[in-house]
Amino acid sequence: MATRKRSKRKAPVSPTTLSGGDNSLNPRDAQRAASAPLARDKKSPRVRWFDDPLHRPNEFATIRDAIEGQARRFKDKTYLIYEEDGSEYSYRTLDAETSRNVNLFRALSASKHARIGILDANTPDFVFLYMGCMKGAYTSAPLNYHLKGPELQFCLENSESELLFVSTEFWSEIGKILDQIKFLKAIVIIGPKPPGLKLPILTSIAQFQRAAAKRQPNDLPPIVDFHKLRARIDTKIPRDHPRPTKETQGEIIYTSGTTGKPKGVLLRHHQFLTDAKYISRWYRMKPETRMMMILPLFHVNAEVVTTMTPLVYGGSVVMFKKFSATRFWPTVEKYKVNIFSTVPTILSILVAREHRYVGTSFELGVARNSRLPKALQKFSSHRKEQEARRLSSQEIRKEGCAAFCDITSLQCCICGAAPLPAEVQLEWERTFLVPTIEGYGLSETTCYSTFNPTDGSRKIATIGVEVGNEVAIFGSRNRRMPTGQMGEIVIRGENVMLEYFKRPEANVDAFSGGWFHSGDVGDVDADGFVRIRDRVKDMIIRGGENIYPREIDEVLYTHPEIENAATIGVPDKKYGEEVVSFVVLKGGKIPRGADAKSTTASIIDYCRERLANFKVPKTIEFITEIPKGPTGKLLRRALRDMAAGK
Template sequence: MTLTYLPWMRPSSYDERPCVRDDRTELTYRAFAERVEAAAEHFAGRGVGRGDVVAVMLPNQVELLVAIMAAWRLGAAATPINPTFTAAEAGHQISDSGAVLVVDGASVGELPTVASGGLPAPSTDAGDLALLVYTSGSTGRPKGVMLDHGNLGAMIASMREGIHAQADDHCLLVLPLFHVNAICVSFLTPMSVGAQLSVLQRFHPVEFLGAIERLRPTYFSAVPTIYSHLVALPEEVRADVSSVRFAICGAAPAPPELFAAVERRFGFPLVEGYGLSEGTCASTCNPVDGVRKPGTVGPALPGQLVAIMAPDGMLLPAGERGEVVIKGANVMRGYLNRPEATAETLGDGWLHTGDVGILDEDGYLRIVDRIKDMIIRGGENIYPKEIENVLHAFPEVLEAAVVGGPDPTYGEVPVAFLSPRPDATIDVDAVLAHTREQLTKIKVPVAVHVLDVLPKNPVGKIDKPALRARLAGE
């Protein structure tokens, strides 16, 4: 396995090629490597060394990429943090990861741009921890997915072959870089072949089309909500998007009609993929140049094995419904300091996704349900337990349940149901104000319903399907 996405392992022929740009900075591969070396010297001067963790809490910008690479240059790992997190959310990730340094908006200006040459020669092994990507789980507390350079290298090789990435490709990055999708598909894959990357700080439909016309990218990766906004633009909004040879859609289910609408309006193929942070990024994708099957997320990417497993651990034949499980060198090392959760997810040698799917005779995967109680809002994974923990902080609340309510733009949004303690009254406005202080905006319930008693299933657990049905009937 070659780690050519690392500046110190790239071919020298890349040196003067365009590498990365944002709205303020444009760097060749040589200049980007210089920035990484300078930042690594800066980190080393602050005590960062092999085996440490550097937290990077920045919006999409070149310095975010430099900071991640600088940590790797020292043999450290990086943990990217959502820059919109509250102090409580960011504090948990910083503390849990054991980060020894935080690079944020207040400190990023200190990063030097010229190296002095004082560092020892780099040494990066496939087994070195590279990323700690935090994802929520059924316990409601985000946990660190441990990805080493072997995982990243395997993922990049898989993606590179799957999308036929070439040196003349140009990726337009619009997804947030605290997501492993943006890091692997949009950043590291083009870096591994000497292609170029343009970084957008945020998405706005008209501005995004203008960026395509101006920058001439060959591909980009986005979530269904972004494509919904693009096809909803008035017909008179036009741009030259002829440079785009394909686009990728992932992170949340999307109806086949959306894919048809995108291809009809913009003329480039839109391929749907599927994966999760625990698998480093993507495990299946409809082929760019081959048969694309609407309603599926495509076959397994090269180097990976995707199967369907019954509850008894038996692998099921084509057409049978069961849990989607994955094998490959891209599968995570485990969860940081969570041996029980790691064993539950990886214990039998397969990555258990918690998703229910069906493989057809050609190996194309269709996701039909979710085992895990997860809400996907516009591509963002939201776990109800984390929100419920905040709601339970109110002494007046006896029970709390959060489910996904249907939304025409985001697919799903969190909706809370509460029942009060005897003789207590729940102040909904106070509850919402508290959740806004504790949680990122996308996790704040769009509505809070107070019921005398929450519905229960036969074993006494809160009946969330009944709550979802209640919302669907509104």
């Protein structure tokens, strides 16, 4: 009788047994290890600074489970408030409208797990489309509305999108690339017919089906009217429609492309719900907590922090179509907002407006007769009276300044997406006495991976401690660096992405050793607080010395005449690279002639007193604005082009 030879089963990869990166892992195992569940570690900084068990399982397995479950639980409670027109949408409405969109995708012939592009500003339609994609086990593909035609074409083509939903407001760039996106099954217009569009817009499913049946390979995709089609669509999903699982792809989101072509980040349902769980528990959010969305929905910050997180804990969100400095504080007052998520640029804008219209020595405080937030007690022991007003009270109120708004409901703001200069943070808090909790994350980690504690034990100029996932510092050959030593920030945990879509070479580098490599340089102190020094690719090597631009930028920010600054390295025959700093002076003025020479000398002398000689900028360039992406991320590549004269 023949005996069957038993094959050895391959042991699962367990990242929790690795003290550093395991270079023996093959690329696929390294990817799995980076997003595997972590074992409990009582020494972890997230345990030391936070007593809530973040390892507790998610309440919901998928986005569909979350939408349906919260609709049953909260029924007519408000989930979404649209600041633009004051309209409100309940959890029941969220459930119904997302189901309607699932059926619309089916009617437009979307295949199983199809990718669906969305090009719109922050609107209720965007929210229902975005969540509808995930509810129906499709993959949403939000598009940055700042992109130009060829960039949008790349994202649509690379993601293999089947449908594109585009608002009339952003049609112009799509109209330029119609001949290049014939692979789409349909283009759905949200809003009135765009100016200049000569093609007919179909208004019924029957018309779409006839057009699709007659369509030849070289024909343009049918163009259909979103609101007229969906008005005739049912809100009950058929039983035979596949339900998503926790491993189902929920989104493909494209990185900003600050280092080259954008990469498509694939995120699963489990990763969204896990990161939303980390955020809601870190900030101890309750169903009564009301958040405010001012960042664009094509970015994971808005998607996770102010869309998914309120869904997970059963709260409400006030959504701006686009950020408005004039309406910001009146909206906080009107809707009793508790928390908002932002980027440093917006903090600077709001502080500058308050100083311009009210005065620089006025500290508002969260309430005239209430206790100071614990997180700020060591920074402000008293409140100063307003020194002088440049406008009347009525005029200041018209400008939407905080000085004449009741913002007592505001508990804190969450800040990330770009480095937060210490001076910007402290100036914000001195002005409004609202704590800023800085955190850190990437699209590749579904949003946040670290936060500062909310109880006052935070550390200014750090990105906080790890939250739910694990954060380490690696040197060469994936070796863990000792406390206080600089290296690359690496992350592993259940919120780490699935992969870069169709970029195998990038995946090998990104997941080397079973950790996700962020590309950011930093260090961790003895208390577990992480400090970002710079981007690996932005590091300047001058005469063999490593220079991190952010260190120079932080010094420039403290100069009394400087509003904004950014530093880069430029090629140099003698040293390999030389240091150049781009500076925006307060008031946006550009000095000329002798004034420029004296101002340059003053700034360089200022740096020389605070930096090692090899770090001091050789050249100071005066500009009116630092180039940044739509989420406030500094575009050093644009500065390099400026330095090269492109």
